[in-house]
Amino acid sequence: MVRIPEVKLSSGGKPMPRIGVGTAVFPFASSEAMRATILRSIELGYRHFDTAAIYQSEEPLGAAIADALRAGAIRSRDELFITSKLWCSDAHPHLLEYLDLYLVHWPVSTRPGKYELPPAKEDLLPIDMSAVWRAMEECHALGLTRSIGVSNFSSKKLETLLSIAKIPPAVNQGNKVEVNPLWQQQKLREFCVAKGIQVCAYSPLGAKGTHWGQNWVMDCGVLEDIAAAKGKTLAQICLRWVYEQGDCVLVKSFNEERMVENLDILDWELSEEEKHEIGQIPQRKGFPGLDFVSDDAPYKSTAELSSSSSSMARMPEVRLSSGGKPMPRIGMGTAVFPFASSEAMRAAILRSIELGYRHFDTAALYQSEEPLGAAIADALRAGAIRSRDELFITSKLWCSDAHPHLVLPALQKTLRNLQLEYLDLYLVHWPVSTRPGKYVLPPAKEDLLPIDMSAVWRAMEECHALGLTRSIGVSNFSSKKLETLLSIAKIPPAVNQGNKVEVNPLWQQQKLREFCVAKGIQVCAYSPLGAKGTHWGQNWVMDCGVLKDIAAAKGKTLAQICLRWVYEQGDCVLVKSFNEERMVENLDILDWELSEEEKHKIGQIPQRKGFPGLDFVSDDAPYKSTAELWDGEI
Structure with a gap:
């Protein structure tokens, strides 16, 4: 069985295996097929599983863990590293529950009671991040989760959170942390490393098949050429590249052959020339985050959602001599x-x-x-x-x-x-x-x-x-x-x-x-x-x-x-x-x-x-x- 390397998190707790299985299938749904696939992935050696309230995959994951214990594929639940996420409708300080790692899914609140993506624009609400994080810290103190972290946070939002947190976030994951050769996120990743926050890379293959994903990664000629030269799949080249950045990587396939392939990235390396070629690939972000912006919402633009300095409120203008628009x-x-x-x-x-x-x-x-x-x-x-x-x-x-x-x-x-x-x-x-x-x-x-x-x-x-x-x-x-x-x-x-x-x-x-x-x-x-x-x-x-x-x-x-x-x-x-x-x-x-x-x-x-x-x-x-x-x- 493959032994997957682990990384220690800043908050202590169990080390995180650096390759994990994502369980989001769009449209979100629970199924017996998912349960069987997760059981098979445990048998193949996967020990890190990522779920979320919105994915509707918590129940089949729990059932698969019980199946694995009964079958002897694992001796104890403690052999697994399980992550789940607080959905926006529960991102209020009074509605939390329990794990190895619990993440705030987005820096957004929505009206309680709805688990849907995209959320209705009228349901988007300001998030009281300070109070929500105190509630996350309380979950940690109660022993209901060993580590806490965030998902889809920009450097600026992380900096704000670090200034108020008693327990700093151990992990940053999610669409904002979409990391692949076509969206390399060097600046965000450098910030996280400097602050002791582990990056967990989402969309390493571009999230093809979702409403927010695209084919750019899997259609990239540079990656195709490197894969052919190394006798690897294009997916393996992407996963190895992310792995070599020091990130944890979440893979998602219910095809057993690809499950095995996704683990076969540990005993070989990309050459300096190959890394240089990947570094020159033009960058394109797959998921801009439009689901969470609206004229009447807390975030009026994706620039505000990303905490970019590009907010138009701050863009200076100059008046021209001929009048007209500045x-x-x-x-x-x-x-x-x-x-x-x-x-x-x-x-x-x-x-x-x-x-x-x-x-x-x-x-x-x-x-x-x-x-x-x-x-x-x-x-x-x-x-x-x-x-x-x-x-x-x-x-x-x-x-x-x-x-x-x-x-x-x-x-x-x-x-x-x-x-x-x-x-x-x-x-x-x-x-x-x-x-x-x-x-x-x-x-x-x-x-x-x-x-x-x-x-x-x-x-x-x-x-x-x-x-x-x-x-x-x-x-x-x-x-x-x-x-x-x-x-x-x-x-x-x-x-x-x-x-x-x-x-x-x-x-x-x-x-x-x-x-x-x-x-x-x-x-x-x-x-x-x-x-x-x-x-x-x-x-x-x-x-x-x-x-x-x-x-x-x-x-x-x-x-x-x-x-x-x-x-x-x-x-x-x-x-x-x-x-x-x-x-x-x-x-x-x-x-x-x-x-x-x-x-x-x-x-x-x-x-x-x-x-x-x-x-x-x-x-x-x-x-x-x-x-x-x-x-x-x-």
Whole structure:
């Protein structure tokens, strides 16, 4: 029989076997088949079983334990480690019962008496976590459970609980602790390790077959390749990866062959190369938690449920000179190079809305207008936003449409792509025209044409007058080009964004930013992390030793140091990551500051511009050199 390694919990009690059997079958139901399967799993060597009041699996688990004792598969109930969970309808301080480990299932209360998922929105109630935890501690004191813990708690909620608990939670488990190669949860897991809280990984294979699960894990090409090379199943690769993180892992299969396979992860290892490959997999969370959010509930958004710093109540905004809606100071960029539209982009944008992002930047060139529009429609249907008016949407006029007669048709096409009636901000993408009909970067040199900026800007002003965009602005304009535009504009540009406005600690752009501030033009910083991964980007920012040292000293990521620095300049900042953990990190820059010494160190970093603009210069083009394109400003 396989001997499963164990881990000691902070609260003492029996050690927890590091591989356990989950008993949730969706839709939740009790059955004789479940009872027989649990008995067989005990015979195969499983000793850790996870149940919950809502799963309706407590009775068949209890019956299977009795069967195992009668059959001699175990000599005593003490050989088993049994976890159950307090459902939300019992998450009130007067309604608790008894185990090895008892968990608060969600940081949510619902009206007593109902065991259902999803709960009715009208049944969602605030949880008195302090009083509920005191009742959990009382259960521990009475000997009804050897350890107590939580499930689906974010780092912030754990921190709050630790500040009031006499007995700290021994375990964090559940959907928030969904851990698999496609949702690796490094930040949460590091927090738990530091606080002595054992992570018990839920959904190691993606919870396929539930209403909240998906197939992303089991369809992952990287995992398929590693499995084939090692002669293992994809599931075994996932389980071994979770196991090597130091987590306990809950498996759920009532198929005996897979029960045996799920235990066969203990006598082999993933290589460093394989772990590196898994570490590079794009991250996608399977269960956002929408079942527990509502406009009338304690949690109005999944950002609040996750205690992310992305609560929109805390998202600063800036008023633009042209009026209209204030612009949120952190926005989500949607340019992925090579430019392409995808379902993954649509899903990532929807998730970013759920996390609290409200400012989105797209462009005709990026091919991201359609997935952005679809994601907005998804968010409205899901209740993540109540109205399109909650969002700030920017798009851009590409060079091939930078002709006076094409500006209005181009904006109308953009609005159709986005399924919107108006934009919040429309920008001239470059101070360049190209032959109509081509949306390519770099453009062919023979297609570069002079731009009639005066006529193009009049067409932009007409779009504003028609109500098709609330504000207008530019992108990639030097101070000199802005000065020329201001001399002819009836409506001055509200924003300057783009590669010319590449702003990061290695290209600080003080002169341009001072000019824009003096003229009432809001800077929207592009490439705050250096645009690594594009043909014009570089690694200089992310490899900068000064930034690495500051990040280490502050306990922040290097990216957060860059974003906070840009934010402290007064700029709006566009971030671009479809990795959920980084989406959350990119919002976590608002409640701390750089010291004067740190800002001084950043101010001394040698300056290097990442994108010189060679795509738009040619001996036969309007701009013969980058000096002409940027008017000698770089």
